[in-house]
Amino acid sequence: MESPNRLLLLAATLAATVMLSGCASLRWPWSDDKELEQQASEDQAAAEEAAEEADTTPPRVIEPNVARRKIKTPKIDNENWEVGAGMGFVSIEDFGTNSGYAAMLAYHVTEDFFFRADLGQSTAGETSFETLAGDVELLTGDERRFTYYSLSLGYNFLPGEVFLGRGTAMNSSFYVLGGIGSVDFAGDDRLTINFGAGYRVLPTDWLAIHLGVQDRVFDSDLLGETKVTNNIEMILSATVFF
Amino acid sequence: MEPSITTTRSRRLRRISLGLSLVFACSLSATVLAKETEAEKAAKEAAAQEKLLQVFVHEPYLELSTGPGRGYPVFHVVERDESVDVLYRRTDWFKVRTESGVEGYARARDMRRTRLADGTPFIFNLGDRDGFTSHDWEIGIGGGDYGGANLISAYGAYSLTDNMKVELNLSQFLGNASNGYKAELGLTHVIVPEWRLSPFLELGTGYVLTEPRATLVLPEDREDQTAYVGAGLRFYLTRRFFVRADYRWHTIFTSRDDNEELEEWKVLIACFF
Secondary structure, three states, X not given: OHXXXXXXXXXXXXXXXXXXXXXXXXXXXXXXXXHXXXXXXXXXXXXXXXXXXXXXXXXXXXXXXXXXXXXXXXXXXXXXXXXXXXXXXXXXXOOOEEEEEEEEEEEEOOOOEEXXXXXXXXEOOOOHHHHHHOOOOOOOOOOOEEEEEEEEEEEEEEEEEEEEOOOEEEEEEEEEEEEEEEEEEOOEEEEEEEEEEEEEEEOOXXXXXXXXXXXXXXXXXXXXXXXXXXXXXXXXXXXXXX | OOOOHHHHHHHHHHHHHHHHHHHXXXXXXXXXXXXXXXXXXHHHHHHHHHHOEEEEOOOOEEEEEOOOOOOOXXXXXXXXXXXXXXXXXXXXXXXXXXXXXXXXXXXXXXXXXXXXXXXXXXXXXXXXXXXXXXXXXXXXXXXXXXXXXXXXXXXEEEEOOOOEEEEXXXXXXXXXXXXXXXXXXXXXXXXXOOOOEEEEEEEEEEEEEEEEOXXXXXXXXXXXXXXEEEEEEEEEEEXXXXXXXXXXXXXXXXXXXXXXXXXXXXXXXXXXX
């Protein structure tokens, strides 16, 4: 009966020695860790000292030896304004056709649309009645002056090039415009509606030649009854862009 | 008494010599002026060349057209990494000069894709909705009603901030009783500039010149100071365009005992740049 008990005991001891062989590496609460704690505190002190040293000496920073390029962009010249003057004919309803001259200022908002201000002057001739009747004068010399201005919105269409001979090409385009304004004629200011069309050719980038036709419409009661008058002008002008 | 032959002859001679000397002086001054202008031109060109902006093509190529418009043909192509000098801008086109001296117009849209010498993109005002919110200048024309008279009006404004603008308004009014002109300077406050339809308030002062119609008995032209308060709306259309409509309430400080009060409304089409 003894041998199985002994065998069991032997096996248990063997198992215990095998299984508990690593117990020394574990930190049991009852084990003596004073040495370890001392070592840890020493390490901490050393780290603190190192930190103090780091505070006093500046950290090393790598400075790249490359200068930043400062680029100052020059202002770009905008050339959207156009100014010019011209001459032509102005037909004043009932008062014949006479020469006139005009000035204009335009601002090109996009390649298609532009704002334009026109200022012009002509002198009215005689009505048929005055011519036939002889010495009848409907208007005084001062009142015959036909001065107008208008503010218009225009649209460029059919842009393209015209060719003069083999070697010269000029930019060109047609335009339509319309707006409101006023005319000072026969001693009174009248509200006008104007609309027209024109053709422009640019011999150089900054110079343009315009041929424009505009109708200025206003109510007139000069010859008795109030009626709508159409006053058509044709002006050839030269303008510069700036 | 008739003048003798010698005196008329000497007079004629004097006249001719005077004319000749005038022509000579004119031509001399013209040549001097021409020389000066040539020298000035050369100096200006040299100065201008120094200041030109250089941009580099970043896309595969940059097309150059003969004119500032979609109808003008493309005649030259600038390759990637080559540079162009920007001469000037006209509407949505830039006049540029290549390294080999070829000059042509490049689209603003294409120029947006070029780079500056330091590699940063070339940024400029494209004239779109962002420009409506924030811009320097605006101009506009339109018409309306000023105390019963027809009104023709033009204005220009400069932006102090996105909200605040200084505005100069020049108008002519044509009525049954009187015609006249007025000029007004004021401040405009756009309440929320980033809204497409945005309201604004106005306050200002000006002068009005009233010319009574000839048929009426009122004796002479009057020039009076005015002040106004107003409110309006501005609506962004497209590209650089917007419409603005406003109502102004004017007080005219007349030389009579009572001040005159007038209402004005107008609609203007305007653009910003």
